[in-house]
Amino acid sequence: MSDKKFSKDELVPPKWLNEEFLVKVLKHHEKCDEIQVNELIISPGTAPGEHFASIMFKIDVSYEFKDTSKGHSKFILKTLPVEEGVKMDFLKDSTAFPTEIYMYEEILPKMHALLREKGDDTVFAPELVYHTDTPSQVIILKDLTPDGFRTYENPLEMEAAKVITEKLAKFHACSVFLNENGTPIDSMTDSYVKPAPGKPRFADEWMSPGLKLAISHFSKWEGCEKIVEKLIECQKTFADRFTEVFVEPNGQAYKVLNHGDFHFKNLMYRNDGKVAQDLLMIDFQFCFFGTPAVDFISMLCQIVDKKVRDTHRDEIQALYFETFVATLKLLDFKGKFPTLEDFDNEIKRCGFLEFALIICYGAYFYLDWREADIMAAMETNDPYGPTVPVWEKNEEWKEYVTKFVEDMINKGFLD
Numbered sequence: 001m002s003d004k005k006f007s008k009d010e011l012v013p014p015k016w017l018n019e020e021f022l023v024k025v026l027k028h029h030e031k032c033d034e035i036q037v038n039e040l041i042i043s044p045g046t047a048p049g050e051h052f053a054s055i056m057f058k059i060d061v062s063y064e065f066k067d068t069s070k071g072h073s074k075f076i077l078k079t080l081p082v083e084e085g086v087k088m089d090f091l092k093d094s095t096a097f098p099t100e101i102y103m104y105e106e107i108l109p110k111m112h113a114l115l116r117e118k119g120d121d122t123v124f125a126p127e128l129v130y131h132t133d134t135p136s137q138v139i140i141l142k143d144l145t146p147d148g149f150r151t152y153e154n155p156l157e158m159e160a161a162k163v164i165t166e167k168l169a170k171f172h173a174c175s176v177f178l179n180e181n182g183t184p185i186d187s188m189t190d191s192y193v194k195p196a197p198g199k200p201r202f203a204d205e206w207m208s209p210g211l212k213l214a215i216s217h218f219s220k221w222e223g224c225e226k227i228v229e230k231l232i233e234c235q236k237t238f239a240d241r242f243t244e245v246f247v248e249p250n251g252q253a254y255k256v257l258n259h260g261d262f263h264f265k266n267l268m269y270r271n272d273g274k275v276a277q278d279l280l281m282i283d284f285q286f287c288f289f290g291t292p293a294v295d296f297i298s299m300l301c302q303i304v305d306k307k308v309r310d311t312h313r314d315e316i317q318a319l320y321f322e323t324f325v326a327t328l329k330l331l332d333f334k335g336k337f338p339t340l341e342d343f344d345n346e347i348k349r350c351g352f353l354e355f356a357l358i359i360c361y362g363a364y365f366y367l368d369w370r371e372a373d374i375m376a377a378m379e380t381n382d383p384y385g386p387t388v389p390v391w392e393k394n395e396e397w398k399e400y401v402t403k404f405v406e407d408m409i410n411k412g413f414l415d
Contacts, residue, residue: 013042013057014079016135022061025130025140029073034066045076054078054097054285058143074143075129079136095190096285097137102188103284104128104139107257110183111174118330122170125281126268149268149280155305155365156264158312160276162319164267167279168259168299169320172292173327175257179289180335185257191288192261193246203239206383210360211238213384214401217391221398227405234414238356245353246290253342258295260286263302292343293350296320301357306365306400317347351413358404363387366397 019037026035045056059075080097108125115122130140156164179185193202215231218224259266259281266283269276296317300309304316321343328337364387390397408414 014136017042017057017077017079022059025075026061026063026071026073029129030065030071032065035071036064038062038064038070045078055081059140074146076126076141076143078139078141094192096192097139099188099190099287100139100283100285101131101137103287104141105131107175107178107183107185107287108284110178111171114174114177114331115170120170120327120330122167123278123280124167124171125284144268144280148270149278150270152264152267152269154264156276156303156308157305158308160269160271160279161304161308161312161316163276164279164299164303165316165320166323167281168262168295169323170327171259171281172256172295173324173331173333175289176254176335177328177331177333179257180333186255186289188257188287188289189248190286191246191258191290192286193243194288195243195247201239201243203242207242207356207360208235208239210384211235211356213387213391214359218402218405221402224402227402227409230409230414231405241352242356245350246288246294248290252291253346254292254338255289256292256295257287257289258292259284259298260288260294262295262298267303291346291350293346293353296347297350297353298357301354302361306362317344351408351411355405355408355413358401360384362401362404363390363394363397366390366394 019040022037022040023035026037027033039060039062041058041060043058043060045058055078057077057079059073059077061073061075063071063073065071078100104125105128108128111124112122126144127142128139129142130138132138175185195201211231211234215228215235218228218231261283262281266281268280268282270278300313300316308316321340324343325337363384367386367390
């Protein structure tokens with residue numbers, strides 16, 4: 001096993017992750033009282049940089065029932081990190097795992113049931129197999145790779161972008177319906193951006209260094225004096241404005257349940273080689289009730305390809321809202337329907353989020369993710385270290401980000 005191929009904190013599984021533990025899981029999963037494990041293979045679940053808010057393992061288990069019939073299952077197990085480090089610090093006192101368990105155990109099944117009753121077979125996420133708080137917080141999901149699902153390695157082209165746009169719109173619509181009909185989704189107000197007592201703000205610790213890096217490079221580029229002046233001024237309120245988008249912003253037209261960490265590494269896709277057949281969301285640890293702009297802008301900036309974002313933005317936005325409204329109608333929603341103007345206003349009002357995501361994370365999309373050691377950068381408190389060569393040498397990024405920032409300035413998003 002190559003250490004570089006997998007996250008280093010997943011090379012050795014926790015001691016409790018053994019045959020005895022898997023027997024409990026299988027008894028629950030198979031709904032039987034007696035089961036014997038014949039073969040158990042535990043392997044690391046992710047490559048470096050693929051996952052940040054937990055450690056993950058792949059479980060391949062063959063077993064035998066009391067009547068000697070055989071069984072075989074593949075699972076994905078998520079649990080808390082056992083080693084001191086940036087992951088453990090990030091998750092300390094976090095609601096991430098309880099939130100994800102609540103999503104898999106209650107919210108997602110309710111969403112699926114709502115749609116099934118109306119003849120819509122949309123599936124948003126993998127199936128929950130088992131969860132427990134003992135001996136650690138653990139979530140076990142069905143491994144979908146045997147069904148042809150894979151994680152994405154690149155941003156989405158237009159065809160796949162349409163698939164995830166429709167799925168996101170249905171997810172948001174189901175959340176509005178549930179909240180209006182007795183499921184208290186509006187109580188889910190935590191996100192990784194929301195300030196927590198005794199901890200530094202996410203925006204200060206993880207976002208502000210990205211803007212600082214951008215300023216340092218724009219300062220070296222000829223003809224960017226006005227951009228630098230504007231970015232330095234923006235720096236004074238950057239963390240506050242980023243945080244405000246997530247935490248009860250003023251003038252919010254309506255709210256939905258956001259995935260909250262919506263980027264292409266948190267998707268799985270199935271493709272027959274010709275068309276995108278399906279896309280599933282994963283990692284529901286940071287879901288929160290807030291403006292739909294958070295997920296939608298995150299999708300534009302961190303899921304779809306930049307050419308798709310720039311040339312098909314209006315089409316994607318129209319598809320999202322049409323699907324959102326159509327899903328509410330399908331569900332016989334009796335509450336107040338948001339208008340297209342409401343949605344447009346949310347996107348414009350939260351335009352600063354688009355600026356922040358591109359200026360901080362945009363350069364990552366010019367890297368080979370398989371080669372970039374993202375976790376090492378996080379552990380050395382240098383989250384943008386891998387992007388420095390992009391800022392220094394990549395002319396395509398230089399041209400793109402310069403035009404992007406000029407456009408943001410002209411639209412008034414940095415005022």
